[in-house]
Amino acid sequence: MTPKIVFDNVTRRFDLKGGSFLALDRFSLDVADGEFVTVVGPSGCGKSTALNIAAGLLKASGGEVTVDGKPVEGPGPERGMIFQQYALFPWLSVRDNVEFGLRIKGEPPARRREIAERFIDLVGLGQFADALPKTLSGGMKQRCAIARAYAVDPVILLMDEPFGALDALTRVQLQDQLLETWSRERRTVMFITHDVDEAVYLANRVVVMAAGPGRLQEIIEVDLPYPRTEEIRLSPEFTAIRNRVWHAVYHQQPAQSHG
């Protein structure tokens, strides 16, 4: 099967005063169709840079990202993105936020409303459809952002530390909801996190990255069945994989020339 997303030697440099900074160095990764990949690594490892390039929000300085064999040249609604800061439009109600992408797609009002309704219910915000974002808690805001991303029916979800700003309990709830939706609809997910437990709990594969320059360190298969449950989270197998990932993230060798 051909991979859904291919990172082919992707490099990104940021120009700074008096030089440049290598944020991502020859990063290569294949993500299969329907796969759930998490990416972990210390800050400065280029994980967000890689995601933003795949989203089309940043341009690669070298190499390229292809989706279904086509090079990414800009953002597109087939690649939905979820941000850590929610990025809801505060002047729009939950419903209008969810309808935003549908309006751009040119869906007629009745259809827009119907689709929005479905996804608002899916994330459990039915009662809050007409509320403004400022009245919602952090977890509810992120659920609204997830509904907004789902509404345009993307084939790929790019998630940039989406649960990083939430409390531990809300985070676990949203992880379970995300996995539930994913196992039903099988969208390809690339999920960035700095939480090793979260990375292992969600993923088919965990991509560990290293900093200075940002690069791929190791890819670890998570050989645990879905649906993931609390039992799995507490099992010795989970702990073993978690420890491997932990070691890969926190005991990294300094950068050396490689190719």
Added chain:
Amino acid sequence: MSAASAKPRTASSGKAERGPAMDFASLGLNIVGVAAGVAIWWALTGSGVVGLPRPPEVLARFIELLGSGQLLRDTVASLARVLTGFLLGVLLAIPVGFAMGWYKVARALVEPYLQFFRMIPPLAIIPLAIVTMGIEETPKIFVIFLASFLASVVATYQGVISVDRTMINAARVLGAKDFTIFRRVVVPASTPFILVGVRIGLGSAWATVVAAELIAAQSGLGYRMQQAQLYYDLPTIFVSLFAIGILGLVMDRMLQAVERRLTIWQERI
């Protein structure tokens, strides 16, 4: 106009939003303060310490000017100038401010002029305006236009450049192109800034009209004061000053109400 340097988030009424009990208490104190001021004024002028008109004289003149229609005519003349100049200024400031925030080229082209004219008090333009535009309404309206334009354009520009990048990115990944992003994200996101600019613009327009009428006009509240000055008519000067202050306050409060309504979605600290 202390909102000038404040961020829009905190600009509207700050502590006043603590609930009705607080509001009644502070309203009561407001009235006590005003009453005390009038009492002191009355005591000072009544005892002859200062040669200013006493409250009853000013009130009598107010009733007289109101009855003869003079006060209304002056007020209408001043308001017409202010609103014309102010509306023209704001209507131009908003697109120019947006262009400056959105296009680097526009910013680089316009900014030197903006910074330069900001340093010149609008009133200093009056001599030039009278010479080139005559003594009719045009020079006055032009000066007011300039004052409100300069105040609003900077706020609009600031509003556009401080729109959250993540929000723009969120719109882009949902498929929005530049024009949609501008209309559906940048415009609403910068509304709070624009409204602060509009309020500052109205304040400076009002300040400018009165001063402009003092220098060159045949009608208006400023002109009336200038005439009264010639005849040592202090009560009329007082009536005009009160009218200027109260009208300015009323216009500001009206804009503040509009602002609160349009920015109800903002998370206030």
